[in-house]
Amino acid sequence: MPILDPFRLGRRQLLKTFGAAAVTALSLPPTLRQSLAQPVFVAPPFQLGVAAGDPAPDGFVIWTRLAPQPLEPGYGMPAQPVEVDWQVxxxxxxRTVVQKxxxxxRPELGHAVHVEVAGLEPGRPYWYRFVAGTERSMVGRARTAPALGAPVERLRFAVGGCQAYEHGHYTAWRCISDESDLDFIYHYGDYIYEGGVRSFYFDRHQERTLPTPRPFDGRELYSLDEYRRRYALYKLDPNLQMAHASAAFIPAWDDHEVDNNWVADRDQDxxxxxxxxxxxxxxxQAYYENLPFRRSAWPLGPAMQIYRRLSFGSLLDLHVLDTRQFRTDQPCGDGFKAPCAGMDADTASVLGAEQEKWLYDGLAASKARWTGLAQQVMLMDMDREPGEEDIRNMDSWDAYRAARTRLLSFLHDRxxxxxxxxxxxxxxxxxxxxKLRAGDPxxxxxxxxxxxxxxxxxxxGGEIRANGAGxxxxxxxxxxxxxxxxxxxxxxxxxxxxxxxKVLDKxxxxxxxLSTRAVFTVDPRRPGPQAA
Known part of the structure; x- marks a missing residue:
């Protein structure tokens, strides 16, 4: 039931949020008003859908956000807390509600709700929903992780991200939602894009602007309200909502949740x-408000606890990394550049000392059959301009050779x-x-x-870019x-x-x-993908 104080709201805000019938009821004497139904939202408050995240053996976090007018400043909600009921x-x-x-x-958090559900059985699906007043959300589904150390015969999960709204439709998210019985979905980042309408990128030598399939009034984001509205634009997409409702997400940010190619306290400008x-x-704050994070990720000023470890029985230990927050500045001035001395600096780091130690400790202690590193930027070394000067992506691990060598040597030596x-x-x-050593086949x-x-x-896109064969x-x-x-x-x-x-023709x-472009397999005793 909403716990609003209507007498602290103006009539215009009441009309905008709850409708004329509710305002009429609120003008009645308190004793009569108490016997009437609670105010009704003027528009459905669950327009941004539902989501679950970070599955554990005993539960997961479930999320929603009240936004009757999601693209408007203030998103159609009064500056008051509202009670939201939830069921699993x-x-x-x-028919069988197991938790509620x-x-x-709260308005301080954009009227977002993050509920950490516990006490569930491991390794099985559950369904969840929310209720605010007389309004009910769509139903979501999430699977708990297997019990710690338990034998697991199979996991199925999807990986996706980089979803510039104006570049195309979210058909891939609909296809992911159609995949049967996923254990989770790893979102590797770029959930939103913070800038204006972006031209379509083909290679480093050419950018051209094409008619955008889904134009919008794109402007560079700076304020919390602007970030909130950009998330709302993306999350209103029904295909993305279907994907969120189909399985628990494991999200991590990359750069565009904040600013292109940002690291630590530095932006590109x-x-x-x-x-x-x-x-x-x-x-x-906007990222936390709009994704199904646990309270352990609560933003403290600019900081969020993104890196974390999730275990799936005896089969998989998944180490989710943060390659933005603790990274040293990109060498050589960022971009695609020829190698420079900064690429070999011992002090250059992608993960930062604390996260790096956390990762090595976890890798050494893992008893799982498989180790997963869920991260954001390319780890492989890659010559980007064959036949020309050696060109590297300064925003990838390629530009942090000492840090990459430490990680790969750790894996090799152990x-x-x-x-x-x-x-x-x-x-x-x-x-x-x-490869252990870059440039050595x-x-x-x-x-x-x-x-x-x-x-x-x-x-x-297409099958391959112009310089792909090279x-x-x-x-x-x-x-x-x-x-x-x-x-x-x-x-x-x-x-x-x-x-x-899995690829789409358009x-x-x-x-x-949708079609399957290729299938690769890996043997746990012999690293490297083999075409199936």
Whole structure:
């Protein structure tokens, strides 16, 4: 039931939020008013959908956000807390409700609700929903993780991200929602784009502006209200809502949740660090408000606890990394550049000292059959301009050679051969061997990297970009390069890790056709993808 104080609200706000009937009721004497139904929202408050996140053996977090007018300043809610009831059931018809309670949607948090549900059985699906007054949300589904250390025969999960709204339709999210019985969905980042309408990127030499499939009044984001409205625009998409309702998400941010290519306290425009941190505060709060994070990720100023570890029985330990918040500044002035001395600096770091130690400790202690590194930017070394000067992406691990060598040497020296790296950022499918020594094809392969393409960023794309054949020839550790939109579907068993590269023929209009571009398998005793 809403716990609003109507006498602190103006009549115009009451009409806008609850409708004329509710305002009439509120003008009655208190004794009579108490016998009437609670105010009714003038528009459905659950327009941004529902979501679940970070599955554990005993539960997960469930999320929603009240927003009757999601694209308006103030999103149609009064500056008052509102009670929201929630239910978790063992069946999709809610005949057997196993957990229920009441949460408070507070204006300080954009009227978002994050409920950490516990006390559930491991390794099985549940259904959840929310109620505010007389309004009921859509139903979501999430699966709890298997019990710690329990034998697990199979996991199925999807990987997706980079979803520039104006570049295309979210057909891939609809297809992901149609995948049967997913254990979770890893979102590798770029949930929103913070800038204005972006031109379609094809290669570093050429950008051209094409008619946007879904134009909007895109402006650079700086304030909390602006970030909130950008999330609302994206989350109003029904395909994205269906994906959220189909399985628990495991989200991590990349750059565009804040600003393009940001690291630590630096942005791409040379803004004074103390000023940029103010923007990070707004971006972090909006990110938390709109994704199903646990309270452990609660934003403290500009900081969020993004890196974390999730275990799925004896089969998989998934280490979710944060490659933005603690990284040192990109060397060579960022961008795609020829190597410079800064790339070999011992002090350069992608993860920061504390996160790096946390990762190494977790890798050493893991007893799972598989180790997953869920992160954001390419780990493989990659010559981007074959036949020309050696060109590297300064926003990837390629530009932090000492940090990458530490990680890969740790895996090699401890004979951790079961590592699979899940990456995004590049708006293409890149699949290959992670070599111990960059540029040496005879170097030991220490891990497998599956870099998933974008959901929509880059528009329709094609089979391969103009310089793709040269990149494949110059980088023999690279097994697939593809420029279509889509996602990756992973099936993991004790014997093999199988990755299905799912691609769409178009995203410029609704109804793109999905196909499987390639299938790769990995043996836990021998790193490196093998074409199936």
């Amino acid at each position: 059931a063992a069946d999709d018809r809610f 309670g009441t949460a408070v949607a 040379g803004t004074p660090p103390e000023v940029f941190l103010l923007r990070r505060i707004a971006a972090a 004979r951790i051969s079961n590592t699979v790296v899940l990456t995004g950022d590049e708006h293409q499918n890149w699949i290959g061997d992670v 005879d170097s030991p392969t220490v891990a497998t990297e599956f870099l998933a393409t974008s959901i929509s960023s880059g528009a329709d 990149i494949l020839a110059a980088n023999p550790h690279l097994k697939l390069l593809n420029d279509q939109r889509g996602y990756h579907l992973h099936e993991v068993t004790p014997k093999a890790w199988t990755a299905h590269v 995203v410029s209009t609704p109804g793109g056709t």
